[in-house]
Amino acid sequence: MKKSFIAFCAVMVFAVVSCVALHSEDTGATHIHRHAYADVIQWQCWECGMRVVSPSSPTNFGCDVSRSGQHIWKRIYASSSPVNWQCIKCGETTWTGSVPSEFGCSRNKSRMHVWERQD
Numbered sequence: 559m560k561k562s563f564i565a566f567c568a569v570m571v572f573a574v575v576s577c578v579a580l581h582s583e584d585t586g587a588t589h590i591h592r593h594a595y596a597d598v599i600q601w602q603c604w605e606c607g608m609r610v611v612s613p614s615s616p617t618n619f620g621c622d623v624s625r626s627g628q629h630i631w632k633r634i635y636a637s638s639s640p641v642n643w644q645c646i647k648c649g650e651t652t653w654t655g656s657v658p659s660e661f662g663c664s665r666n667k668s669r670m671h672v673w674e675r676q677d
Contacts, residue, residue: 600657603629604646607660607670623667635675642676651676 601610605624610616610631618628640653648665652658663671 600634601631602634602657602660602672604632604672605630606668607647607663607666607672608668609634609657609660632672632674634673643673644676645671646674647672 599611599613601612601616602608603621605621606629608621608629615631616629618631621627621629624630634657640655642651642653643658644651645663645666648663648671650663650671658671658673660670660673663669666672
């Protein structure tokens, strides 16, 4: 009787520890997923139109167009449904669910559009 009680307790402890370990693994998977999602943030410089994918705001140094030589970064948000976009440099507009191409701006010194969502 005593051996079966000890075996029963051992099985219960093993079950509880297994549940905690599995739950911890799921939490880690969620954390990894969130981290991967954070890597897809797109930034665009208001001055030169350059785009960067980074989880946080990129460095400000190195803009060839701005007088100060510093980028002015703005976050770009894409959408699954078409959104109205407008270039803040030339005024061109377009409807698309993704971020439009940055090339071809007629009024920007670097010839790159600087898109802004018109929500």
